[in-house]
Amino acid sequence: MPMSADFAGTKLAGFIAQHRKLFVLTGAGCSTGSGIPDYRDVDGGWKRRPPVTYQAFVGDAATRSRYWARSLVGWRRFGRARPNGTHEALAKLEADGRIEVLLTQNVDGLHQAAGSRNVIDLHGRLDRVRCLSCERSVARADFQSELERRNPSWNELDALDAPDGDADLEALDFSTFAVPDCAACGGILKPDVVFFGENVPRERVQSACAALQSADAMLVVGSSLMVYSGFRFARMAREMGLPLAILTHGVTRADDIATLKVDADCGSTLAGAIAVGA
Ligand SMILES: [Zn+2]
Numbered sequence: 001m002p003m004s005a006d007f008a009g010t011k012l013a014g015f016i017a018q019h020r021k022l023f024v025l026t027g028a029g030c031s032t033g034s035g036i037p038d039y040r041d042v043d044g045g046w047k048r049r050p051p052v053t054y055q056a057f058v059g060d061a062a063t064r065s066r067y068w069a070r071s072l073v074g075w076r077r078f079g080r081a082r083p084n085g086t087h088e089a090l091a092k093l094e095a096d097g098r099i100e101v102l103l104t105q106n107v108d109g110l111h112q113a114a115g116s117r118n119v120i121d122l123h124g125r126l127d128r129v130r131c132l133s134c135e136r137s138v139a140r141a142d143f144q145s146e147l148e149r150r151n152p153s154w155n156e157l158d159a160l161d162a163p164d165g166d167a168d169l170e171a172l173d174f175s176t177f178a179v180p181d182c183a184a185c186g187g188i189l190k191p192d193v194v195f196f197g198e199n200v201p202r203e204r205v206q207s208a209c210a211a212l213q214s215a216d217a218m219l220v221v222g223s224s225l226m227v228y229s230g231f232r233f234a235r236m237a238r239e240m241g242l243p244l245a246i247l248t249h250g251v252t253r254a255d256d257i258a259t260l261k262v263d264a265d266c267g268s269t270l271a272g273a274i275a276v277g278a
Contacts (some may be wrong), residue, residue: 008247008264009272015245015260016093016273019217021100024090025047025233027223029248029266031106033084035077043129058132064188066174071191072147072154076127078108081139085267086222087114089274095116101211105223105230107193122200122206122229124193133187140191143180150178156253201228220246223268224255234258 028038054120056063083091085197086274091114093099102119104111107126111119129143130136148155154177194200218237225231225246236252237244245251245260249268256263262269 007278008262009270011260011275012078012245012247012262012269012273013157013242015026015217015219016098019243020055020098021214021216022093022098023100023212023215023218023233023237023242024093024102024170024221025218025223025230026086026090026104026111027225027230028106028107029221030086030090030104030111030197031108032079033086033267034081036081036106036108043046054195057195058188060173061179064179065177068147069151069154069174069177072144072151075140075144077203079144081108081110083110083114083151085113085266085271088117089270090221090229091115093274100215101208101232103208103211103229107191120204120211122194122204122208124191126191128192129189130192130212131182131187132184132190134182134185136182136184137192138189141215143189146180150180171179173212194229208233209223209236212240212242215242217243217245220252220254222248222268224250224254 005168028036032038038059052063052067056192057067057140087110090099090102091249094102094116099116099118102116103109103122104119107121109121109125109127128139129138129140134173138214144163180189181187212233218234223246231253234244234246234257237255243259244254244257245262246258247253247262247264247266249263252258252261
């Protein structure tokens with residue numbers, strides 16, 4: 001049963017007031033208010049077909065054509081998404097010196113766009129494209145222009161937006177879609193994000209662990225923690241004896257270990273909690 005916004009905000013304000021340095025973990029629920037849909041429903045189940053795996057993307061040219069064709073359409077709106085009240089509230093909390101680090105599972109860069117500086121992009125950033133052979137990185141915006149130039153007939157398409165800059169395009173012949181290789185070495189280009197079936201780079205995990213050790217408490221915002229790469233930080237926090245607050249809609253994988261669970265709208269509740277604490 002969701003709490004009333006006022007009550008939830010008061011409980012959260014108490015938590016934030018009690019702990020000076022927060023380790024914040026954010027997920028898709030932060031960005032739904034910016035028009036980027038979530039993969040999961042309130043019960044933590046898949047709302048749609050699970051995303052492409054690393055193995056399928058790397059191993060199969062047809063899968064890459066399908067991925068980039070959908071991404072060509074999805075990026076138009078994803079690339080223009082703007083931060084919302086949740087991002088702004090967290091940026092303010094950081095400006096007030098209250099955030100040790102903000103670890104995000106989102107790949108949209110909206111925390112940085114809202115002014116957060118101390119951000120670790122756990123799963124990478126969708127605004128970069130990287131060569132799997134020579135590591136050369138190019139801006140997604142430039143890659144988008146190249147995709148459009150090579151596939152003029154696909155520019156007319158539109159589709160329902162899907163998460164991570166994807167779009168729902170089915171029943172189309174993706175084999176005609178031309179995908180550019182790396183201009184430097186001819187290698188396979190991949191969005192600079194961690195795909196399902198791929199490990200998060202070790203240095204990134206180590207930086208986040210170090211930040212967790214310097215924090216007084218952990219705050220999860222807008223994540224069901226269904227993905228292990230995020231969930232493990234909640235478990236680690238509790239093993240270290242840190243209090244854990246979760247603000248999100250619906251069930252999470254860490255509900256049974258949370259110190260405080262607030263089932264409410266992220267943006268308004270967080271903004272209210274910060275206002276109370278100020
Ligand atoms: Zn290359």
